[in-house]
Amino acid sequence: SNGRIYRLQGVDAPITSLPDLHALPAAELAQLLTSPNGWLAQRALRRLAEQPDQAIIPQLRADLAADVPATRALAALWGLNAVGGLDESATLAALAHPTPAVRVWGIRLTGDRREAAPAVASRLVELARDNPPPDVAAQLACSARRFSSALGLALLEPLMQQDSLAADTLVPWLLWWGLVDHSVTGRDAVLQQFAAPNGWSTRLLRENQPRLMRRYAAEGTVAGYTACASLYAAAPAAERESLRKWLLQGLTERARVLGPVTNAGLFDQLAGAAARDSERPPPKPFAPLSGPLLDLITALHREEPAEPLRLRLALQAGLPAARDSLRQDLVSTTDTAALIRRLEILSEYPDVSVTPAVLALFRSTQSARVREAALRALQPLLDAPLARDLLALEPVLEPGLQSRVRQVLCGNPAAALVLLQAVDRGSIAAASIPTDQLRPLALFDDPELATLLRRHWGNIQPGTPEEKLADIRRFTNDLRAGVGDVGRGEALFVKHCGLCHKVRNVGGNLGPELTGTVKGDLNSLLANIVDPSAVVKKEYLTHVAQTRTGTIVSGLLVEEDAGSVTLVDARNQRSRLSRDQLEELSISATSLMPERLLEQLSPQELRDLFAWLRQ
Template sequence: RIYRVQAAGAAATRPIDVVSLSSDKLVQLLAHPNGWYADRARVEMARRRDKTIVPGLKAMARRRDDRRMALQGLWAVNASAGLDDEFAVEMLSHSDPRVRSWTVRLLGDRRRVSGSVGSAIGDLAGRETDPVVLVQLAASSRRLPSAIGLPIAGQLMQKTAQAKDPRLPLMTWWALEEHVAGDRKRVLGLFRKDSPLWRTAEGRRCGLLLVRRLAAEGTRAGYEACVRLLAEVPGPLAGEADKRMAQGLEERADGLTGLGTGGLFNRFGTTEASALKRKKRSFDELSSGLAGHIRKRWEADRDNGFWSDLAVRCGVEGAHRYARTWVADRQLPAAKRARWLRLLRQYGEADVLPLGVKHFRSGEPTEVRSQAMEVLGRFGKPRDLAVIVAAYPKLAKSLQPRARQLVFGHLETARAMLELVDRKQVQAKTIDVVELRALASHKDPRLTALVKKHWGRISAGTAEEKLATMRRFRNDLRAGRGRPAAGRELFKKQCAACHKLFGQGGKIAPDLTMTSRKDLDALLVNIVDPSAVIRRDFLASVIVTTSGRTVTGLVVDRKGDHLAVADSKGKTIRVPKADIEVERVSDVSVMPERLLEQLAPQQLRDLISYLQGNAP
């Protein structure tokens, strides 16, 4: 155990019994070169609350020639309960910015100040230019009552010095947002149409954030406040304000996430340590005011994609009926009809299902049929998706990959699809082996037998088999030299949909540029057995919807009312959060096994030479 650390040759110092010292001696101790003694002296002052030393401490705090002693004096005055209103106002005008900053902090810690002190802090916010003081003003303004804190935030939003400190804009919004729930009327009063805040960059930024915040609150009071604020937004900003309102409405269902580990364990992850903890929020239906605002904008331009999307999403009266009319109008361009069907699929209810069945079965253009198939995928039960299986042999090739994803998500339709292969109505070679991995989650003997019959074994190999595979690959690699240029093309075909290397490729798997690519054993282990070690950020999820459909992949975006899930080919599927019944972490990597087994030995050498290279 270490009791004391001191420099070699340092003279021994005699301990000071701080508690036994007189109050005057405590004041002298504030100048001790060892800051620990100054700290202990202030603690003793706080215990004694000796008013006789306060005048001397105030004189110390007024010093302009020594910042350290000025701060020691201010802190000691506060510890001795001597920071009265008159002295506080005086210290707010001190020439040293650190003294001003600490005065603001000490006053804010009280959470309540007098009117005169509040006015003095507001005046300071108007004239202050030092970034440290401005950040402290923002931090303290959220701790003070709104009658005092909001004028301070208003002054900060008019500052042009925001760009000098990257923290100040965040702190300013933090200060403003704190008062939204408790004093909404006063907050909105800052953003009247003629307010100077709309003429400053920070004021505009906070005003638009406030639109989003009120819409995302998900309460009728929040909606009505959002409408009132939208009415005050100047004309040039109206379009951007509407976008922020739509963004807030999309975020209504998003709850706060728990505190993580700060990235401490991001390199590796396990299913036990990384179980998803999602918090959902319920929200009110739109108020009449906000619904009327959206309806008015939509009715003014019903072909506008933004307002159409918002009207259908929010269930504005007449929007769904209008969308159905346009979907049924065969005189319209197919792309426009498909867009309206997409909106119904994304934001409609189960009563949209018959519309999807109708337009999938009929001789519709590919765009419309594609969206009709998505309607079946979202709302359909296995018996409904049977129409996709029946139509599959004659389905457009561009629609077949997505059709397979949908039918493989249900046991009954997956089995019916593989029966088509067994009856030679569908060629086995047209189905990628990677897609068949999703069938393992059904744990059905008949599916397993059909897969083995037509594609061979695709399940994960045993540890012994993987070791044997690695030895065989090492032997192939020793047999010749690789060609990096040819390897680059193989990387683009086999890996780039998910992985990035030298700045090129996808983002749903680890960037390989800074990994241990030079270590051949580590490289082969990660390719042959990708599920052995999975970084926490890339753990896959298994999602089961209310219709019974299973979706497996990496969740790449949780914002808004949909989850974006990327599959092993890098393609993204959007799953409505309202449809999710179960979500769990998978212990199997999104990256499929046996990737290298389809390569010839020379191709293997080419790919590895590129992966281990130093340049693209």
């Protein structure tokens, strides 16, 4: 038999008939509110709400007395709310009940009405000041959002003075939830508490100070900027560096708009481009920095122009002096670490005026780390002339950096065309460019690029299932044909796999740890290598970022916030992209791990590698 489960009942339990609730008078329905049968109690409460009877109000009010058991008092409170009898006196009785659960429901039902009589409001504030237990404090924080800013902040202020609540799992976040909801409409009251000498006196106040700084900065209004300056001025000297970090975070998020709740791309293949684009909200306009906050950032940069955080703040504020000092540092700085930090900042704040200086660094005999950082700084500025300048340097570049240059060029349509035209002229051998570096070119939808791709590489799409199955059989036969050398196998693993994967503490952490996997079924191991995109765990999905200049950057999403995203590519190179630079961020069905890795190995090298993997 099949069907829905209608009832679960013990074997020896008697079958009881339920009363017809529609036929019962209100007084009997009120008695059923405390029935041990929860379903019956809920149905009785619903029936009272459908046909309220004012005659039972005195009976229910009597059950709110302090000496009445909590279960009965709760039922009476719900009943009064259902029949419209929860007036000021009944609410005060509930808020004064000795049982916390009754007080919690008194607070909640008051908040549901979004207003409170003066006596009730005073009682709520008393509850907040009276070191309430966590469940009462949590409900006060939740309901504070529903009241006016004046009453809501009057409830939140004393709660944030109580360090005993800071250790709770939920209450601190509920307090922030209420605070941020009133941070704009009640800005003056919020600043009166936080931008004050005692604004750092408790743990809850200290924890919410940087969040509030970020919130006001992200607001992108003159009033928000002024609030940030007030918070900073009132902060102790030891806390100001932390506030500067949160200020920068908020400023980078000013244009960010939260998108609507969607199906997370589940039906993107069935939806048209217009439907997908409609889910992406446009950037939010924001006011340029001005007033006390602009003065503050200017002074901070003037004090320590080389300090990275202050420099980023100055660049975010658009200070010409910051651009000038950054340009000068690129020429005068001799310390390698400091120079790399400057180039990293420049990659986050692209400036075409410094392209010659960065290109000169790339041409120079600087260390490989400096050249790599210079290349990342040039990536957002790529165009055809710059691509030609980079390709002209190929003969003097070491192989690793040469490959990295080609990878960067393949991420920009204009630069990729320059690269493929060089291949077409015979200046660069097509075989020297791995097909996995050519993947982004398919995303540009450029006919000229497509023609050159087909001419020199044919079809660079992933192999068919039949081709992959044939590869697995071929590799299996090669493995059975002889014995591998474990020592040589470890060196091969480090060279071809160790950048991303770790086996027995050898290798990197970009991809999954494989110590347990490599000793499993041989066919499964080969299948995962030959077809890496067949199964990809969610934490290793490839994200593809397209910038407003047309550049495409792909990799694992390792960091994300409202202001930026950070991707790590297959060569373990990090790219931090501001949300302002992004046109689109999507998930690719193709694994970051390239196909045809094993085809680079001879049969003996294949046996050596697997001998070490499976020892």
